[in-house]
Each structure stands twice: as C-alpha cells, then as structure tokens.
Amino acid sequence: MRRDYIDTGYIPKDTDLTCEFHIEPSAGVNFEEAATHMAGESSIDSWTEIVTLSPELATKLKPHVFYVDEGSQTVRVAYSEELFELGSVPQVLSAVAGNILSMKVVDNLRLQDIAFPKSMLREFKGPKFGLPGVRKLTGVEDRPLIGTIVKPKVGLNSEKHAEVAYNSFAGGCDLVKDDENLTDQKFNSFEKRAELTLKLAEKAEAETGERKMYICNITAPTCKEMIRRMNVLKDLGAHYAMIDIVPAGWTALQTLREEVEDTDLVLHAHRCMHSAYTRNPRHGISMLVVAKLCRLIGLDQLHIGTVVGKMHGEKHEVLNLRDECVLDNVPADESQHVLAQDWGGLRPMFPVASGGLAPTMIPDLYSIFGRDIIMQFGGGIHAHPMGTAAGATACRQALEATLEGVSLQEYAKKHKELEAALDKWLKK
Ligand SMILES: O=C(O)[C@H](O)COP(=O)(O)O
C-alpha cells in the first residue's frame, strides 16, 4: 500500500468533515486497499505515486480512515477542512461523492452520511423560514398541514389549473402545489398559471378565512430564468416557490437561496430524480445526505417519503430523514449509518409526505410523523368520487377525526365526504 491513510487511532477533530461509506471492493482488491484508494481519490491523491505530492503536504492534508469494519463493509473518513471550499456544496460533492463512485477498485460504494463541521455550517444560512416560519405564515400551529398537487400532472390549461387549485383550497387544503414536471409549457405558461392561481388562492382565503398558499414550480433551464420567475412570483404577492432540486442541481439551489434574501419566498424542495443515486442501498449517495445538504443550503420544506404511500422508503429511513429535517442535534446511530450532527442553530425544515396518499391513511401518517408534517394528496384528492373540493374536505375530516381520537368510520357517519373516501379507498 502506497499511502498510510488507514489510521484507526485517529480521533476526528471538530474541524474535520467526516463521512461514512459503504465499500464493496472488486475481485482481488482487499478492503483496506479499496478504502485507501477511495480516501486518496476523494482528497489529494492519484492512482500512482505522484512526485508533486511531498511528504509534508501529504502529512498535512491526508485523509484519515479512522474507522474500518470489514464485516459490515463500513469505513469512516475524516477530511481536513482545508481540503474544501466550505461554502460550496458542488465542490464538497466533487470530492466525497465524485470520482470515487466510478473507481474500478470498488464494485459498489455508497456515501452514507456527511457530518459537517461548524466551519462549514457557518458558511450557510440554512432555511430562512423553515418549520417555524411556515407555521407562522400559514397560521396553522397545532396540526399537520394538508396540501395537494394539481392533477393531472401536466395537461390542464392555466384557467383549469387555477380552478382545480381553487376547489382544493375551498375544500380545505392549506397548500396547493404544481407537479414536478409542470414548469412553463405551451398549454400552461408559468406567468399565466401563477397569476390566475394566486388570484383564486386569494379568493379562497377571503371565503374560508384560512391562509391559502400556492406553490408554483420555478424549475427552469437557467438560474437566471429561475430568479426571473421568483421575481414574477414576488411581484404577484406569492409566498412560495417550488424547485425540482436534483434536476436543477446544487449550484442552482445555492443561487436561489441567496435570492430568498430579496424575494422572501419559502422554498419547497421536490426531490424527484433523487433515486437515480439514492435508491440502490449498495451504491451512490444516501437520501440522508441529500436531505442534510438541503437543510444546509436553506430549503424550507422537503419531500422525505411517506412510509405508507407509493414511493419506496422503509419507516426507519423516512424517520431518519424526518429527524435530520427537524432536530437541532441529531445523535449518531451506527445501525442506521447516521453520524452525529449538531446543526449549530440552522432552522429546521418542514418535512413533506407525498406520493400515493389517500385520506384513509391520515391516522397512520399521524402516528408515524406526529404534528410536524405536511401531508400531500394528489390522486387522494382529485380521484374523490364527489370531486376535488370533497376530496380536500375528506382529508380535513380525516385529520379532525384523528386529532380527536375518533375512528374514521365513526366520524364518517356524520361527514359524507369522508364516508365516500372510505368507500373508495378503505380496504374492506
Ligand atoms: O409530487 C408529488 O409528490 C406527487 O405528484 C404526488 O401525487 P400522488 O399523491 O397522486 O401520488
């Protein structure tokens, strides 16, 4: 072995950035050799001994593989903060989730977690609003928020889109958002949709006496255009913008977060496409890392999974994501590949459960997530037999029943929208 990066006696410094990796060496490569190559490639080294790397420089900047467990195929590496541009998520990922994922010395390699040092946290503002800010803005302090996604995903014109949003608000939704693949299509332009839908959100506020938030998707080909769309929303009096975080990319997210200082828009993070690198449990980057980067950058609400809906994600994984969104101090959990993280006062994000949910699942969702969750229903509202408004009402009724500790069946006796929802979705 060329360089001595395996250093199990090393105690990570407070200033180090620490990562946990799952490593499966390829045939003929031993575990420590694979870990050494991985640690070197993610920091200072190359495939062969380089004369430009002096022993002094190597000693100063070398990575420390301070935990090695071949049985569980786990290593932890401490990297000196000097290796990083601490305010740049793209640079950090180019190092600890960059070339190493393509190396032949490993068959599989997965970045399980990153623990950010204080010096890195100091470079970021975190969410401007986050969970407390959204509670204040919506005026809903004591229950989960109910949201919907206008369906069909794409295809409605702007007038019809605004009407579906209005019916959702009128029926009881607090939030209505665009779907991830609706941006600025010919049949439903960004400008027209934003203007008409925000107008009807205002009408629904006046009629219901509740705050109603429209979350318009600003995902666009360039940062310049996304900023322009944020400003359009601001001028129209919107409170929110939505961004498809993985397709748009980390630089875009950092750029948009800077714009929030001027536009004051709550950023809703849709995680579509994350599974391209998070789903394989043996390779890629964990969703935990994605969630942590979102909080660091300062997105306000993030899709984390549902446990009971249509997207993959075991309960323990989803709850780890929830904890990383909301806790000030996340304790280490070795069995879950979670490193300790003190968030240094960065605001919590509001976690969002979305994908394949029906009103009948609200008691389960509440028992899994508690109060601090945004529950979003697409098909679960727009497929209600009595229509969109009734679908939203059924969700609010199911939530009322749950909060009152009454069974949905009992509550449905006096609430016809819930009764119709139970008939449609409750497995008999
Ligand atoms: O963007 C989302 O989260 C999905 O569109 C949810 O839609 P669904 O409730 O119909 O699955």
Ligand SMILES: [Mg+2]
């Ligand atoms: Mg969607």
